Amino acid sequence: MTKGIIFDIKRYAIHDGPGIRTTVFFKGCPLSCYWCHNPEGQRAQPELVYNRAVCLRCGECVRHCAADFLLQNERGHIVLPVKECPECGECAKVCPSQALEYIGKLMSVEEVMSEVDKDRLFYEESGGGVTFSGGEPFAQPEFLEELLIRCRAKKYHTTVDTCGYVPGVVLARIAPLVDLFLFDIKIMNTEVHRKYMGRANWGILENMKRLAKAGKTIMIRIPVIPGITDTEQNLNDMIAFLKKLSDIHEVALLPFHAAGEAKYKKLRRRKPVRNIMPPSEAKMNDLRRLFENNGFSVKIGG
Ligand code: SF4
Ligand code: SF4
Structure with a gap:
């Protein structure tokens, strides 16, 4: 039975493709973008995170850790294991305040499909479907392929949100099962x-x-990160590249936002990029005009 590691399943998503969708987030990504707003999707393995601010210091987690990995310091706060723990997730299950959270869950294709199937009526009525995102869905190729085959059998519209860092042979094998690619550049x-x-x-x-x-339907997504992706040279090179590709007409410009900050803190990871401010509305409108003047239809935001 094919299984994979998923860190979230969001129902009623409206920004990840047409109509109302269910978005399945795969854990693990081959890239490590400085501005990543889903850092919990970067590591392939499940991970334990601790939010001291909401910890009740009850010690339940320590008592339930059969492997004796957790410690409670003299103030009652939890000290997470330095070494990798066996990742049973028991501590997070018994935590009454969600101070301990286990990110990432090994799921079977059947388990994911039973979540996806819950909203099939919405897909039919809204022209929606299922989106596989992450992390990078192609980093778990067999799992992705099996899910896409199941979706095809049920006639669900399928979208894959990818960073594109995928072995060419894997992409060639799986691409025919995908109706729409959200491809980041x-x-x-x-x-x-x-x-x-x-x-x-x-x-x-x-x-x-x-x-x-191959004639696949592709929506190009460009994160607008001030001073990094929005330089004149980068944008001109990008436009020149995209104009050479046939049938690429749609571009989504995704303004940087700082929503990922709290996640980095929770994961005890340093965010590589600091002090970046979101681009102004005027800047986004300038970029919109630049792409429109080059023949693309432009959407701002996901
Ligand atoms: S996940 Fe399991 S082994 Fe790891 S700290 Fe929690 S209870 Fe202990
Ligand atoms: S079970 Fe949760 S609330 Fe209680 S000490 Fe552990 S982390 Fe804190």
């Missing part, structure tokens, strides 16, 4: 891409070309 210069995302971009750009050539 961020930085055109390979070295700058490597600096801000940890990997080179040539494979991503090749994959975008492949999908366009």
